[in-house]
Amino acid sequence: MGANLHDALLASAEGRNIDVRKVECLSACSSGCTAVVSMPGKWAWLLGRLTPEKSDDILEYLKLYEASRTGTVMPSKRPASLSDMVLGRIPAALIALQEPS
Template structure:
């Protein structure tokens, strides 16, 4: 099953950028792309994950699995994001055991979203 790793490329991480300066989110995306993502993980740049007050952010999702949003990241965290996405890809339900998560994924989770199949239908 394919996993999607979204990276917010417009994130400024609270910085004021000079004309033409790359956003920290774009630098994170570039670092991940350069290092390479695991098989079965699709790296997708997005323009906003609405976690602006939380620094650079990424989201992991796949059909039928729990989804996660992580924040307070930088290009220096690219290897941990890749390791975390590999662990997520290996977890059938998206829930990676606590000890198997990179430290940044243990401490910097902003949201955990249930799979669509687990969301009950709205009451009328």
């Protein structure tokens, strides 16, 4: 299902300034399909329980994330289908936008 989510996000993100990258494992197997959202200077979020059917809502969340000063999107502002998606957050200072070596 992860490949299907990746493909759905790629299709939905086409023509937008969103970088969708495939990764091998985020070590959250019990939480279904997972993703990380990050931008320089903002909290990064580990998201789970994602499905290809939620790809449009995920992109809506990304717009809200981008517009946020800190990267925090309050639960009341998120699309309803994503109410249980947050698995964790990572301080901006710990995020490096490089591929692991």
